[in-house]
Amino acid sequence: MNTAGKRILMAKTGLDGHWRGPTVVAKALRDAGFEVIMIGMARPEEVMQASIDEDVDLVGLNIGGHVDVAVRAIGMVRESRPEVPIFVGGVVPPHAKRKLEGLGVEVYPPGSQLPDIVAAAIRLTGAA
Amino acid sequence: MSEQPVQNLSELFEQACAGDRGALARLISILERGGEAAAQVERALASRTARGYTVGITGAPGAGKSTLVNVLLGEALADAGRIALLAVDPSSPLSRGALLGDRVRMHSHAASSDVYIRSMASRGQLGGLAVATRSARRLLEACNWPLVIIETVGVGQVELDVASTTDTVVVVLNPGWGDEVQANKAGLMEVADIFVINKADKAGLQATRRDLEGALAAIPQEQRPTIVETVATEGRGATDLWAAIVAHRKRITASGELSMRRDEQRRAELRGVMEARLELALDKLFASDTVSEQLRAIGQGDVDIVSAGDTLLVELFDRQMPSRT
Numbered sequence: 001m002n003t004a005g006k007r008i009l010m011a012k013t014g015l016d017g018h019w020r021g022p023t024v025v026a027k028a029l030r031d032a033g034f035e036v037i038m039i040g041m042a043r044p045e046e047v048m049q050a051s052i053d054e055d056v057d058l059v060g061l062n063i064g065g066h067v068d069v070a071v072r073a074i075g076m077v078r079e080s081r082p083e084v085p086i087f088v089g090g091v092v093p094p095h096a097k098r099k100l101e102g103l104g105v106e107v108y109p110p111g112s113q114l115p116d117i118v119a120a121a122i123r124l125t126g127a128a
Numbered sequence: 129m130s131e132q133p134v135q136n137l138s139e140l141f142e143q144a145c146a147g148d149r150g151a152l153a154r155l156i157s158i159l160e161r162g163g164e165a166a167a168q169v170e171r172a173l174a175s176r177t178a179r180g181y182t183v184g185i186t187g188a189p190g191a192g193k194s195t196l197v198n199v200l201l202g203e204a205l206a207d208a209g210r211i212a213l214l215a216v217d218p219s220s221p222l223s224r225g226a227l228l229g230d231r232v233r234m235h236s237h238a239a240s241s242d243v244y245i246r247s248m249a250s251r252g253q254l255g256g257l258a259v260a261t262r263s264a265r266r267l268l269e270a271c272n273w274p275l276v277i278i279e280t281v282g283v284g285q286v287e288l289d290v291a292s293t294t295d296t297v298v299v300v301l302n303p304g305w306g307d308e309v310q311a312n313k314a315g316l317m318e319v320a321d322i323f324v325i326n327k328a329d330k331a332g333l334q335a336t337r338r339d340l341e342g343a344l345a346a347i348p349q350e351q352r353p354t355i356v357e358t359v360a361t362e363g364r365g366a367t368d369l370w371a372a373i374v375a376h377r378k379r380i381t382a383s384g385e386l387s388m389r390r391d392e393q394r395r396a397e398l399r400g401v402m403e404a405r406l407e408l409a410l411d412k413l414f415a416s417d418t419v420s421e422q423l424r425a426i427g428q429g430d431v432d433i434v435s436a437g438d439t440l441l442v443e444l445f446d447r448q449m450p451s452r453t
Contacts, residue, residue: 004224005161030225035249040232045239050231053244055153
């Protein structure tokens, strides 16, 4: 596994203040050797711009239930950087999970295990 | 990381200079990875002599550098037109991973087409910058970004690469930061062109200002660093800071000091490039049998460590250096 120099953008598209989840995930990814760019709570335009400017290999969105905003962010990233994989975590209701998976993004709802998320990042960035 | 041949580097370079942010971002990644592709980018840059201006923001972790940069961008944008920011955070020496969090404080301009923000992991560099910060700055200047701001890793006292990389150095302190003894210590305090006392609404502002002024009193008035008070979270003092930067730029441009600084910067950059090359060559040498043999000889008492080092240096220059790594 070679995660050195692989870059992951982590953003919260939800407006809730639940930072714990993305912070824990970001630290796990850092410990696995990734460079994790945190942008905090961000509008879809910011997520898109950061995914371009930071030349990231993967985008992670914490969506906190706000599926429509996440869908917009996913659409904008797809348009500007179609080759970049996206994964989503946070509070994702079952119907939203299906909707997001239909867009081709991987979804890690509450209860997901950190090692699985890290493994997904390694696979999606081609660091395996 | 395996080095893929990057096709059309010069095309990528043209696109980056024509305003394609994706191309610019990919080029910086290439510079970060180093190796032959990075060397090719450097060759493309060499003939472009456009020179912008570079401001460095440094200070202890948590001093408020990122928040200050966020409000400074707002002040400077009208004058500069476009601004590129290189924000460096530390890589873990253990996992080599990094958590780059400077953008969290920079939402005001995060989606602006006139502001390019790039987070960089220090990747083992100890001087407060990343390996590729200087080459990224050269790239941005070559692509006519008129103002580059470099925010360093949170520093202690001696991480001073920023001083040999930027034209104006801003050192960010806080009230209660230390007394006059701290203010007189070597290192960080000697490289500042402008001091910012951020979080100026906190207790201890007057004492910090007094200690700082005491430490600077011996410097001739016209060269003495300006002290600016800010409360970055509220945007207070940002106008003063930008005015101080503009004034410093004017002064060193008029006095000819700027061109001297640029000479110093080139010297430091050249040395940095050579040090990186030497280190790579050393890494290769240390992976070779030659070093194992010398180590054995030292262990058996057949040769002393200094003579073994000399033998290996000869080996390094005769055999390792001519090949480009």
